[in-house]
Amino acid sequence: MKKGIFIVLEGPDRSGKSTQAALLKEWLEAQGREVLVTREPGGTRLSEQIREILLDPESRIEPLTELFLYETSRIKHTLEKILPALKAGKAVICDRYTLSTVAYQGYGRGLDLKTVATLNRIATLDLKPDVTIVFDIPDRIFAQREKTRPGRDRIERAPDAFRRRVNRAYKLLARKPGMTRVDGGRSIEAIQADIRARVRRLLKK
Template sequence: MSLGKFVSFEGTEGVGKTTAINGLCERLQAQGIEYVRTREPGGSPFAEQLRELLLDTRTQINDDTELLLMFAARSDHLAQVIMPALSAGKWVICDRFIDSTVAYQGYGRGFGNADMLHKIEALIAGFVPCLPDITLWLDLPVAEGMQRAGKRSVADRFEQQQLDFFDRVYQGFEAQQQAQPQRIQRIDAQGEVEQVADRIWQAVSQQL
């Protein structure tokens, strides 16, 4: 069986990932491409339970525990959802993946450098591929994204962090894009929804 394509969306808070993913899924459906839409942390029943803990403002854990819970959720997500879908020839459209772990837990929390986090990822993921075929980094000024995020809902455990935390997260995404420009495509997230959707579709069409 031919493998499907693995597409991930990344960005700091409020960049418009949900809207962008909606747009891409609509275009895939119009093209007759089967896809599975999922997210991290979460995606599988067990990983969704861990997501509730990770996002709950009442959860009090240290940075090491947070990182390990992220990897535990991803390991189950890969085994239960991502790999079966890809093996069936379906596309996987994922809201966040390993690049968020590097940006949030690596750069944001100051846990460690990207190389170390990727080594941990490889150990946990084992024989399954860790990286998407293409990652769409929705690039928006941090302050603008936080302003958008503040209007939509009550802040979760991550969204409650200070601005300097998200500045470091942004630096994490930027550093990864510069290191892997072929896989991680920078998408200007400013402008009308249709404009951003066109930029995403152009990037996906050219690469996949």
């Protein structure tokens, strides 16, 4: 049986994660791989219920509660969906995982980064992605995408200063050891080619 691989896509809203996830899935399936595309927060019934609470613009959630809600949803998602799929030899493509919590709740909300790291470790049962692809998008392009598709959910509607902190955090995190930074300001095809090259290396291991 093929070995399971865990691929995480990270970056701010509208950075191209979902677009690239769908193309990567096609490519992996064409190679005879079984693929699971999933997302956070979400992926299981309980996790999708928590997602609704988190993204509802009517919800009033202070930062620490927000952190625990994301992590609670992650435990269930990891246990019920990601780990079984990896065990069955699937390629799992996850749209957001622990780095999102570092960027949004750590850098964005200003929660202690050590607390975030500890909870991330607990909520993932120590599962680490085989590769984390981080989209780095020029601010100018963001501004354009926001105009064409204005945000509606609670996180997308957060103050500009919050979203700027998150975007800056992703630029920083993309350059950390172990991350695969992708210049997201290019064509969909060029970005996909980079991602495929990275995953090809992973598959050869």
